[in-house]
Amino acid sequence: MAAVLPSFRRRLKQLFSRLAVALVLCLSLALTACSSANTGLSGNYIEDTVAVADSLLSTIALGADDPARAEAEIEARSLSNGYVARYRPRSSVNGLGSFTTMQTAINSMAGHYTNYPNRPLPEALKERIAKELKKAETNATRGA
Secondary structure, three states, X not given: OOOHHHHHHHHHHHHHHHHHXXXXXXXXXXXXXXXXXXXXXXXXXXXXXXXXXXXXHHHHOOOOOOOOHHHHHHHHHHHHHHHHHHHOOOHHHHOOHHHHHHHHHHHHHHHHHHHOOOOOOOHHHHHHHHHHHHHHHHHHHHOO
């Protein structure tokens, strides 16, 4: 019986240390998940719409041979995802014409980048997206 007690204590110590490590990992993951990601969005719908539209317009304006194009496309996708994730759940925003127009432009860009990752946007698609982004920007500043 005396030999069983020290081995039980050792196992209990190991269990508590593993639980402590697991608890620390869970807390750090929870705190990381709850922190706001640095998406570059302010939380103000009008300002964010204008900023995202301007950023996307500058991305689609880059030439096919521009060395910064790949990085700009990655940033545009990240910014677009953050924008849609922030404003789609808000019922006060997601019914606005500016949001639906913006979402259409974002979906068009994202669809092209997903299906044709190594190809630049075709001119017709560039023109349509630019037109939608400018319209969304104008409507957002008007409050529509």
